[in-house]
Amino acid sequence: MTLKSVVDLLNKQKIIEGMVRTQPMQRHELVEKVVHKKHLAELQTVLAGLSVSEIGKILAELPLDDARLLWQQIEAERLNDILWEVSSSLGADLAGDTEPHFHAGEVTAYELVDAQSRSASRSS
Numbered sequence: 415m416t417l418k419s420v421v422d423l424l425n426k427q428k429i430i431e432g433m434v435r436t437q438p439m440q441r442h443e444l445v446e447k448v449v450h451k452k453h454l455a456e457l458q459t460v461l462a463g464l465s466v467s468e469i470g471k472i473l474a475e476l477p478l479d480d481a482r483l484l485w486q487q488i489e490a491e492r493l494n495d496i497l498w499e500v501s502s503s504l505g506a507d508l509a510g511d512t513e514p515h516f517h518a519g520e521v522t523a524y525e526l527v528d529a530q531s532r533s534a535s536r537s538s
Contacts (some may be wrong), residue, residue, distance in 0.1 A: 470499025
């Protein structure tokens with residue numbers, strides 16, 4: 415899934431939620447919650463299929479508000495690894511004072527592949 419696909423999902427979410435808010439209907443709040451949950455589930459599914467490196471690149475390309483929305487949809491156990499993939503300033507904007515850390519007993523090595531670094535974690 416590419417940056418364009420993630421941006422399209424975020425824009426679709428904004429458009430549809432905006433339409434739902436302006437439409438007169440019964441159970442307006444319920445419809446809005448269902449639509450919101452559906453779009454968040456779509457984002458979470460897309461994110462689950464991406465590597466931390468891909469997510470880091472996407473976060474770096476998005477406007478900050480969209481990056482924050484996307485950050486909130488990432489599984490908690492992946493956040494630390496993604497912090498290694500983004501700039502320290504973006505990491506601070508997304509995660510506050512939280513800084514990336516090494517897991518106990520883990521060594522991370524990087525290799526250069528096609529002009530991009532690739533990490534390979536090993537537990538001791």
